[in-house]
Amino acid sequence: MTVQTPVKATERLNKVWARGKDFLGSELPIMCGAMTWISDPPLVSLMSNLGAFGVLAAGNMPPDLFAEQVDKTNDLTSKPFAGNVITIAPNYQDHLDILCAKKVSHIVFAGSLPRGAEIKKAKASGAKVLAFASTTSIAKRMISNGADALILEGSEAGGHIGHVSTMVLLQEILFNFPDVPIFVAGGIATGRMIAHLGLMGAAGAQMGTRFVVAEECGAHEKFKDVFMKARAREAISTPQYSTKLPVVSVRALNNHAMSHFGELQLELLEQLKDGSLNRADAQYKVEEYWIGSLRNAAVEGDVEHGSLMAGQSVGILDKVQPLRDILQDLVDEADQGLGQAIELMQGI
């Protein structure tokens, strides 16, 4: 295995990115968000080895397998990376215990809101904690519960999403919590955007969709091919048909799996109505559907019947590239974007 040289930030980017770099302990404040079935040890460690920051997805994994994946990532990199735990996953507590026991440097809580005691446990292990915040009140609660940083993820993102766009979250949360490092996600695919977010006060950025098309990403070739051809408007989000079955929206490319999800919801609602299923089991079936169908597409390559979770930025992507080239492009674009902003300021 040839060791690739890490990508370096420029001197002026270092000034804008200082807080994010310091928080992550990386050369670039650019995170590859956790992606179930996709964010495996090779991708996570390569991100970190190249100077950015990888996030390992616990997803719905059996605890033993997750522990193995943490060890494998540690074998492949000496750089910091995070573990991402989903608070609503059946093995969530075990996943959290594994990250704490193995002293992973950063823990990202995803899914619903982590309890104060869970954040405390993560911090007691020495980890820095990142939590998602989709409203001002959640941001305040996460900070008072001890989160060290926040992730804002707008509804442009791929995967499970909230209802509010990145543009609004920036104004609602980023602008109002200047003392907390905030990483922005959802719809980002260019370095220029990352530089401008830095000027707005963001500590850094998290992307998922952009990194699916890295050459080294283990997603199936057919999955990547669809990403290459897709337009932004084809990355649609799922509706919720009834408050009796609350579902977290998923953004994915429109295909049979998306329409089948509508049918599944209607079937589950029928079963809830006739009492043959309870609400907790119905919700479990919803989540199970996505995990299984993402695997079908991303691992098996069934791009018609499997889920093609993708953000709207998929429309901007047009080539599969080595990860190092993607990161270098992001840095070059960010530096250029910063240069343009500086030029503009000089005229003021």
Ligand SMILES: Cc1cc2nc3c(=O)[nH]c(=O)nc-3n(C[C@H](O)[C@H](O)[C@H](O)COP(=O)(O)O)c2cc1C
């Ligand atoms: C295929 C796919 C799978 C994802 N799986 C997860 C996951 O398991 N856990 C999680 O917290 N986020 C997940 N996400 C969200 C990403 O971590 C990231 O926050 C998101 O992709 C950022 O928005 P973008 O797609 O516009 O770059 C997933 C995203 C994609 C595209």
